[in-house]
Amino acid sequence: MKVSPTRSRPAGPLGADVAWFFTIAILLCFAISVPMVFRLVPTDLYNVITPIMQMTPLLAAIIMWLIRRPGTFRSTFATGWRGAFGWAGIGIGLIAAIAAIQTAIAVATGIWTLNPVDQIIGTAVWILPVFVMQSVFAIGEEFGWRGWLATRAASWGFWPLAVVSGLVWIVWHLPVLAVIGDLPFWDIVIYFAGMLPWAPLLLALRWRSGSVWPAVLTHGAINSIRVYLLQSVPNATDHLLIEVIGWVLTLAAAVWLMRKGGAPFVRDAVRPAQA
Template sequence: MSTPPAVAQPVLAPAPSLRRVLAFLGIALAVSTALSLPFAFGALPPAAVGLAVPLAQLSPLLAALLVRRRGAPWWRALALAVPSWRALGVAALAAIAAFVAVPLARVLIGLGAGAPPSADALPLSSLLLAVPAVLVMQSLFAIGEEAGWRGWLHGELRPLGFWPMSLLIGAMWAVWHAPIVLALGLAPREAVTYLGTIVAVAPLLSALREVSGTAWAAVLGHGLLNSARVAIEQNVLGPLEPGTAWLLDLSSWALWLAVAAVVLHLGGRRRATTPGAVSGAALPVR
């Protein structure tokens, strides 16, 4: 009689540690708040924010290194290993498509709603030269953030299921950004737009991390968010009426969430049909 094949048992991740999560957020928030105080009290001009932000972006990396469990190498705990270069390549293509398509859709919606074209847009040739350089710079700066948010914290909160996990990370990511937003004195509508976009984009970055198995896909997505998206949105449409601005914000937030769902779905189908796909516990979608 032949012996039946052994059934592979699912790999169960440990339950999230509230103490570790709160410690992570507390450390990262303390650093971002401390770096924001000189701007809040006028000791530094707003133009100096470019010096403070890269330092603040290292705080999630620092926090993750301090609170992580010591059972795995630090680069694995922060999802900085690359289990499959092919999966990372597919996620990179998905990131490029998403961070170009959603801003373009926002522009089309704006033009359809009667928004004026920009009167001082940069020439296309200048944008094509500038965006790759800005993308590289912004991606390098994003390593510290993504190693924490979509690296360690994603892995810690993974048992919650994709949507609770990714939206919770987005909410904490927005809270972490809040001190510098308040210190720079952004107008209420600008602050809501800025922080709301952070929450809405977070599931897409989590989906890129999930389908690739590494935080490097989220690093690229973060770089595209701060380069390609900004170039498209700020160089096509002119000043917006409040009603049109809110319409575009709500539309783009919905699009970011929809694209995240598509990337997660297609990435899950690809893993299910690709021989030799990276093994691991399936992420519950809730």
Template sequence: MKPLPVFLAVAFVLSWVVALPLWLAGGLASPLARPLALLMMFTPAIGVLAAWLVSRTPPRQWARETGLTLGERKGRTGLLVLAAWLGVPLLVLAAVAISAGLGLITLDLDEMSLFREQLRATGVPVPENLAPVAVTQVVVAALAGPLLNVLPSLGEEWGWRGYLAPLLAERRGVLSGLALSGVVWGLWHAPLTLLGYNYPMLGSWAAVYFVGFCVLAGVLLGWLRLRSGSVWPAVVAHGSLNAVGPAVFLLGDVASPPDLVLAGPSGLVGWVLLAACAAVLLKKLPVRSTPAV
């Protein structure tokens, strides 16, 4: 057996196995939705381990080839980790600000009514003044999010950027390979996105729409991987995005909730920002199809 088909088969089959309880009862409204979505993030890493078993590659060599080391230039990798740590929150805030400027998000900075409604729905006591809570939550997400999310983010990134992206970049060229790995990454989310995950207003069409976001985000994450020769900058970026991305809900108006198809980091506004960042980075700081390991 060849490693790549084994990796894909294990990652995709296990993702459906993990998400199956949501399809049998409750969908995304199930109390199991969050823990199962978290568990599903580890299935690509299991796929990498399965690919390693059939490849018979020495463990240290496999770790280097899949980006678990810091690459040949550890200083560069450290700078890219820092850039991802600080840059993703700025990108998210820029997406929110632009969305608000275009009228795609109605901000409610006084009452934070959308955030207030979310807290009430979970049964959490809601303080009269939510501003300090929201600010604290955003700051903690920006500073600690990558650390808090490091294991599940590694579970995904070791598969998609550690193993798959450089392999496809070597075979098909940098841009085509990274874009194709993003398509695969997006399709892997289907057990959740077919239920409306991320874009509830689209229903099952969310599975198609989310692929577009994954392609653009995948190119940017893939650039971090190839530029550093390490998966860790992409792990930090992914963890930060998952932590800070929901910030759009802290600032919105419950009377006019944001259309996530258009607004925020995963909407069309975010797509444009991701595409612009990826274009600049690939132009100004080009990468090799094979990462330095």
């Protein structure tokens, strides 16, 4: 999908491009969620609609790329694999470590208890297939948020981009309310607030590696390995302290990755190319 240099066009105003990307991604996601929001389809179909919703950031990014075409698909979406596996390993390891620390603290303080050993072992067989499935589903999100957007808005700097994209990511997730059902207001606030720390971590992996794939695979780990460690290993209940510990550790991991000389055991870390 390479684009000839003679056909490349100026990137256009950065703010307008980003605003259009956000708008298209959100409107597409909301439109696809209509059957769930208004209960027009059986709940069994939610598992079909949700992965389609996850594709909307990618669709929005492709639309913007086709309009602007500042470079090749590979460079704009950062789809190169060089060094990606090492950074993906770091991301997945951080996800597992943070979740394990949360569970260990909750069990040690008596907030949670462990599930029966046979149950823990029995559910472990699903970690790999669920991880693969969730990573595939995450492509649609990450190619948009940490692929096209991270390249196009690289000049904003890491933390401004992480905060803005994280807030918009929360808005994009609002149709999830149709799936999780009726919850107390503060539970909803905590649920959505918990998404914000993931944006810096995923962007840090993309930023340091120069590839979108570590963000994709780490996103898959969030929805598989993390869920296993926090929900299958312990008999977990909602608890604000354990949530806050996870938020703090996730932000700390992003800071560690982005500090100069962070993760020195991975070679040739590069910043994302600007459009």
